[in-house]
Amino acid sequence: MNAKAIAVDTLETPLQRNLSKLVALSEQDAQFLNDLYSRRKTYPKRYELVLEGDTEQRGFVLWNGWACTYKMLLDGARQIVDVRIPGDFIGLRGLLLQASDHSCIAETPVEISEFSWDELLATFRRAPRFATSVLWVAARDEAILVEHLVDIGRRDTLSRTAHFMLELGERLQSVRLGSHVGFECPLPQSLFADALGMSAIHMNRCLRILRERGLMTFQNNQVTFDDRPGLAELAGFDASYMNRRPPTSRSAIAREV
Amino acid sequence: MNAKAIAVDTLETPLQRNLSKLVALSEQDAQFLNDLYSRRKTYPKRYELVLEGDTEQRGFVLWNGWACTYKMLLDGARQIVDVRIPGDFIGLRGLLLQASDHSCIAETPVEISEFSWDELLATFRRAPRFATSVLWVAARDEAILVEHLVDIGRRDTLSRTAHFMLELGERLQSVRLGSHVGFECPLPQSLFADALGMSAIHMNRCLRILRERGLMTFQNNQVTFDDRPGLAELAGFDASYMNRRPPTSRSAIAREV
Incomplete structure (x- = not known):
């Protein structure tokens, strides 16, 4: 697949649709998204993407499928914190804390890409406009939480x-x-x-x-x-x-x- | 007041206590906090610091007093989103959205400093370590929301x-x-x-x-x-x-x- 073909793929992903609502992304931004997209992996339904207390400081982009984040109470009750759909990030908050404050499970088969805290920061430094988009998406997610x-x-x-x-x-x-x-x-x-x-x-x-x-x-x-x-x-x-x-x-x- | 005296004041503020838990802040960071602290203003109890829909893209540091953020429903019911105590930021999420998604009212007389989105970004560029602290505080606030x-x-x-x-x-x-x-x-x-x-x-x-x-x-x-x-x-x-x-x-x- 040549670079142009990949770019077209990425343009059509839900993440690109979310981010490009905000600013026209640069070629560098597109490159990061392409890199992320090209290393996506598939996981089955019920796969636990994140467990509460995880200390791996990694985030995910959900390209396909549905997931939900939740917390379990001591008495076994479950509170769904939010539903994650294609184009959403998973675990942005956990990247900043030392451990994840929630769990996340695939509700259907999912296609996701993983990224590390260091990788995200490096991208932010290279592409501050992209950083603003990601922070905006995080703020929108928090508004949904409210x-x-x-x-x-x-x-x-x-x-x-x-x-x-x-x-x-x-x-x-x-x-x-x-x-x-x-x-x-x-x-x-x-x-x-x-x-x-x-x-x-x-x-x-x-x-x-x-x-x-x-x-x-x-x-x-x-x-x-x-x-x-x-x-x-x-x-x-x-x-x-x-x-x-x-x-x-x-x-x-x-x-x- | 000389620079040293101001630095001591700031070290003793709750915001400094919150931020310095994370990393030893640089002199530059301290300078920004000092600047913020020196321009604090007092507002009376019941003062509306933020109204839902505000488009001014400003945030506040609460130095003294208590405030709460809330949303009003059409039927007049009120949901308190969170309680803000000394050392907390107010309106970080609203800085990223085009308008505030909630209101904020002083529950006691308060001392606050206002800052703009541009000012925060400029500080982030000058002092990425400070930026990390602020983002961590934002992530902690979101964990509290969860x-x-x-x-x-x-x-x-x-x-x-x-x-x-x-x-x-x-x-x-x-x-x-x-x-x-x-x-x-x-x-x-x-x-x-x-x-x-x-x-x-x-x-x-x-x-x-x-x-x-x-x-x-x-x-x-x-x-x-x-x-x-x-x-x-x-x-x-x-x-x-x-x-x-x-x-x-x-x-x-x-x-x-």
Whole structure:
């Protein structure tokens, strides 16, 4: 495969779509992404990518498949921290701490590339514009975490289910893996229960009510927004927290590059 | 005031305590902290430091006093995202997004310094070791957010109250504003209810039960851990997610500086 062909591959990856929303990436940035992409590996469903307490200080890019990050409690309860879809980083926070504060498991077969802390820093020094993009993605991920907190802290179970599904739909749409009317979803209902602090039975009941009200359907691995405006109203969903642009256009870094 | 005197002041601030846990800061780093410290301003209780949607891309260092970040829902419910204590940054995430995804209000009179995105980036370029410290603090804050998510998602109301109080105590102790047996707390009970997804009445009941069991007391603005091991056991509290060291010792940045 020649360099040009690789570049085309990478341009079409979800990570490139996420990052290039922000700034036109340089050739150097594209090279780093190409390098990462070319050394991707495949792992089976249920493979544990990260275990809480891991001290290896490595991160991953998820190219294909779905994963979720979670924490286990002493009593065996599980809290899903977030769902990772193609184009997402895994373990950025763990790179900075001495050990990972969460676990991450593949929910489908996945294609991922691993990178080290040193490698990321070296890239940041070579390509500060790329660094800004990565930091922006990290900030967006944290904004999603904050909304997740609001979901389970202050939204009733119907609204929080609607909000979480709309958010996931928006994220998938932005990497062209979903559309305005829905997305294919390989995750079981029980995982959404663990994400939203509900029992599996309660989650099942919520999904039934949403379907009966004509708002959304989750069946046969397919989420369909039957009435997206109505669903968004119920959820109080406003996607702006995910779509905010970074300040690169007027930042010192942008001027410098 | 001569340079030496300022340096001593800064060394004694909670921010310095937080950052210098990681690496011995350089003179340049100290200079930036001194500059920040010397331009601090005082604001009254209830002052809105940040409003959701603010586009000013500025951050703050909190030198004195307490603040909290929150999101309001359309129905008027409030979710406290986190409590900010002396030595904490405010608005780091908003610096990277185009607008703040949350609001922040002073819960007591506060002393803060404001800085811009450009200023932070300029400092990062001059002092990469300082940048690593700031990023580590941001990662620690995000780890606290993840625990907060677990609190309200999967811990029962007694455990989550105990966990949140122990965490706050640990954070205060690390900037020498609390001890192993407790801390002075200017926040009202209702704020903890809004942080933990509970009603004020339910929070009051939880605190009564914890007191009656001899585990902790929250009275007259004072939190006392009457039986810290018992409280930690109830909460499943393990402070390691806050105390993990950054990988500076073996990072490219550390070698470079």
